[in-house]
Amino acid sequence: xxxxxxxxxxxxxxxxxxxxxxxxxxxxxxxxxxxxxxxxxxxxxxxxxxxxxxxxxxxxxxxxxxxxxxxxxxxxxxxxxxxxxxxxxxxxxxxxxxxxxxxxxxxxxxxxxxxxxxxxxxxxxxxxxxxxxxxxxxxxx
Numbered sequence: 121x122x123x124x125x126x127x128x129x130x131x132x133x134x135x136x137x138x139x140x141x142x143x144x145x146x147x148x149x150x151x152x153x154x155x156x157x158x159x160x161x162x163x164x165x166x167x168x169x170x171x172x173x174x175x176x177x178x179x180x181x182x183x184x185x186x187x188x189x190x191x192x193x194x195x196x197x198x199x200x201x202x203x204x205x206x207x208x209x210x211x212x213x214x215x216x217x218x219x220x221x222x223x224x225x226x227x228x229x230x231x232x233x234x235x236x237x238x239x240x241x242x243x244x245x246x247x248x249x250x251x252x253x254x255x256x257x258x259x260x261x
Contacts, residue, residue, distance in 0.1 A: 142190035
């Protein structure tokens, strides 16, 4: 009985993990991040996306292919123009993962802070540090 409950959960986690891995892999490249930043403002043709980049059109198409393979963007061809647009789902997936990691670390740091606050002060910590030397410039004779 437990096996039937666990297996779908594991399948979901594995698929979720693979999709997340593809998103982070795609966003690891600065050119692809640049393309995503441009497409967040709205749909654009491939030639418009390629114009500011210092690379060939086939190289830009390869970058767009990586983004499309992980579902960050979608493209459609109408006549001779291929237009790309953002798909927000994968970005939300990455955002949710980052938020979960942040929450875990904040909880751990809060626990560490509570633990340290409960510890008695050590004798070495209660001594005042030596007074710093004067910061006034010395006059030379």
